[in-house]
Amino acid sequence: MTRHAYHTALLLMALAFGRRSWAQQAPQVPATVAGEFQLTLSLSQDIVDFTADNLGNIYVLSRDNQLKKIGPAGDSLAVFNDVRRYGKITAIDATNPLKILVYYREFTTVIELDRFLNIVNTIDLRKQNILEAKAIRLAYDNNVWVFDELDAKLKRIGDDGSLVDQTADFRQLFDSVPDPAVIRDQDGLVYLYDPARGVYIFDHYGALKTHLDLRGWQDFDVIGKNLLGRDARNLYRYQPGTLDLQEQPIPAAYREAIRIRITPTQVYVLKKTGLEVYSKK
Numbered sequence: 001m002t003r004h005a006y007h008t009a010l011l012l013m014a015l016a017f018g019r020r021s022w023a024q025q026a027p028q029v030p031a032t033v034a035g036e037f038q039l040t041l042s043l044s045q046d047i048v049d050f051t052a053d054n055l056g057n058i059y060v061l062s063r064d065n066q067l068k069k070i071g072p073a074g075d076s077l078a079v080f081n082d083v084r085r086y087g088k089i090t091a092i093d094a095t096n097p098l099k100i101l102v103y104y105r106e107f108t109t110v111i112e113l114d115r116f117l118n119i120v121n122t123i124d125l126r127k128q129n130i131l132e133a134k135a136i137r138l139a140y141d142n143n144v145w146v147f148d149e150l151d152a153k154l155k156r157i158g159d160d161g162s163l164v165d166q167t168a169d170f171r172q173l174f175d176s177v178p179d180p181a182v183i184r185d186q187d188g189l190v191y192l193y194d195p196a197r198g199v200y201i202f203d204h205y206g207a208l209k210t211h212l213d214l215r216g217w218q219d220f221d222v223i224g225k226n227l228l229g230r231d232a233r234n235l236y237r238y239q240p241g242t243l244d245l246q247e248q249p250i251p252a253a254y255r256e257a258i259r260i261r262i263t264p265t266q267v268y269v270l271k272k273t274g275l276e277v278y279s280k281k
């Protein structure tokens with residue numbers, strides 16, 4: 001049995017036998033989302049996307065492409081208004097609150113902002129002949145991960161736009177080439193999530209560690225060694241290498257969510273009416 005088949009078999013066993021409530025899980029992830037979190041902030045704004053940093057600051061994107069930084073108490077801290085140069089903002093990454101990444105997919109361009117949302121650097125990925133890239137993310141060394149869809153490679157790009165490193169061609173590694181919508185860099189590993197094919201986990205040198213057949217998840221994220229996601233009915237948590245796929249029905253307060261993001265201390269719920277922040281009691 002190949003390593004990929006082995007891990008797929010383990011995951012199928014987890015799906016069949018290993019599901020249990022989040023109430024039994026490890027403490028580094030919210031134990032009972034419905035019971036241990038209460039609404040502490042509501043932003044009634046026309047928000048189409050958001051992210052948050054590890055200091056509790058929230059970065060909200062309005063329908064007119066304005067990016068605003070909101071403090072934990074709801075106060076406005078900064079505004080980024082340079083909205084015409086590269087078109088519609090596709091993604092915001094606040095992994096490092098001192099180096100915010102703003103991605104414009106139409107022009108395959110990454111803008112780096114400081115904590116006041118001033119532009120400090122621009123990376124034009126087209127200079128590396130990267131013309132199609134759905135997902136980007138800050139790397140462990142403050143470079144930028146990019147999945148080049150035309151080359152079918154995960155690439156690490158420096159602040160000067162140079163190619164720092166890259167994986168082998170995915171068309172040579174996989175029968176069905178992944179099309180990742182999400183990249184996460186956590187604790188020495190890089191996670192690529194393709195809703196149609198599951199999770200691909202690499203080390204920082206580009207070596208494939210495993211593939212997990214966790215398909216159809218929305219709002220995929222990683223906290224420590226825990227993979228988080230959801231579908232229309234349930235929240236999921238899975239720790240690779242175990243048979244412990246945990247699920248919990250989405251609490252009633254979250255059911256109209258467009259996006260849900262869970263952190264150890266907050267749950268962020270984006271709805272048509274705005275953004276709600278639930279904090280640990």
